[in-house]
Amino acid sequence: MTDSAAQDGPGSDAVALPMAVQLAWGLDEPGTRGPRKGLSLDQLLDAAIEVADAEGLAALSMSRLAKQLGFTTMSIYRYVDSKDTLVQVLSDRVIGPPPAFDEGLSWRDALKAWAAAEFAAIFAHPWWVDIPLSAPPTGPNNMAWLEAGLQALAPTGLPDPVKLQLVMNVSLYVLGRARLMRGMLSEMPQEDNSYPAILARVLDPARFPVLTKALAAQMFETDDIDWADADFSFGLDRLLDGFESYVESYGK
Structure with a gap:
C-alpha cells in the first residue's frame, strides 16, 4: 500500500x-x-x-x-x-466493541447501561487505565462505543453536538472512577478493615464529629454492600439526574 x-x-x-x-x-x-x-x-x-x-x-x-x-x-x-x-x-x-443494548430502554437507562458496560470492559483488563491518554481515541472500537452512546441519546431529540458533549461527560466519569479504583486497589493496604482502623487512630472527634460518628456506625463494614459498585452507581445516577433535568428543560 x-x-x-x-x-x-x-x-x-x-x-x-x-x-x-x-x-x-x-x-x-x-x-x-x-x-x-x-x-x-x-x-x-x-x-x-x-x-x-x-x-x-x-x-x-x-x-x-x-x-x-x-x-x-x-x-x-x-x-x-x-x-x-x-x-x-x-x-x-x-x-473491545460495545454490547448490544435493548432497543426498548429509555434514553436514561440505555446510557446508564452503556456506562456500566464501559466500566466493566475496562476492568476486564485493569491495566488498560495505565495507558497514557496522550490523544483522543480514534480506533474502531472506541468509535463504536461513541456511536452506541449517541444512539442511546437519540430519543432526547437534542442536537448532535449536545449529545456528543453528554456522552463524552459520561465517559469521562467512567474513566475517572476507573482510574481512581485502579489506584486504590493497587496501593491501599489489603488487610481487612485497614482503612477505617487507620482513620480511627488519627481522627479527632472534636474536629471531625460527623465523620467519627459515621465510622462508629461502621459505614465501611456493611457486608451486603459492594462500596466500589455503590459509589460508581450513586455518582452515575446523580450525573444522569442532571442530564434528565437538562433534557426536560432544553428548548423551553
Missing part, C-alpha cells in the same frame, strides 16, 4: 494517518517487508494482552512480546514500528 493510498479515507484525502490509526482500521498491511512470516497483527495483539494481563503494562516491551510469540524482536518491528504504536493499537483492541 502506498503512502498516498494510506491517506485516503471517508473524511479527507489530505490528512496523513498515523501508523496506529492505519493499523487499527486495517488500512495498512503489517509485516509485508522481508521474508514471509507466520504472524498476524491479531496474534501480536493477543500476545500483548496475555503479557499485560499476567505481568502488567509496564512489563510489555517489544522484546518481551517477541519472547511471548517465539519470534525475534526485529520481526515484531515489521508489524508495528514502535512500542508507542503497539500500545495505541492495543488500547482500542482491549476495550
Whole structure:
C-alpha cells in the first residue's frame, strides 16, 4: 500500500494517518517487508494482552512480546514500528466493541447501561487505565462505543453536538472512577478493615464529629454492600439526574 493510498479515507484525502490509526482500521498491511512470516497483527495483539494481563503494562516491551510469540524482536518491528504504536493499537483492541443494548430502554437507562458496560470492559483488563491518554481515541472500537452512546441519546431529540458533549461527560466519569479504583486497589493496604482502623487512630472527634460518628456506625463494614459498585452507581445516577433535568428543560 502506498503512502498516498494510506491517506485516503471517508473524511479527507489530505490528512496523513498515523501508523496506529492505519493499523487499527486495517488500512495498512503489517509485516509485508522481508521474508514471509507466520504472524498476524491479531496474534501480536493477543500476545500483548496475555503479557499485560499476567505481568502488567509496564512489563510489555517489544522484546518481551517477541519472547511471548517465539519470534525475534526485529520481526515484531515489521508489524508495528514502535512500542508507542503497539500500545495505541492495543488500547482500542482491549476495550473491545460495545454490547448490544435493548432497543426498548429509555434514553436514561440505555446510557446508564452503556456506562456500566464501559466500566466493566475496562476492568476486564485493569491495566488498560495505565495507558497514557496522550490523544483522543480514534480506533474502531472506541468509535463504536461513541456511536452506541449517541444512539442511546437519540430519543432526547437534542442536537448532535449536545449529545456528543453528554456522552463524552459520561465517559469521562467512567474513566475517572476507573482510574481512581485502579489506584486504590493497587496501593491501599489489603488487610481487612485497614482503612477505617487507620482513620480511627488519627481522627479527632472534636474536629471531625460527623465523620467519627459515621465510622462508629461502621459505614465501611456493611457486608451486603459492594462500596466500589455503590459509589460508581450513586455518582452515575446523580450525573444522569442532571442530564434528565437538562433534557426536560432544553428548548423551553
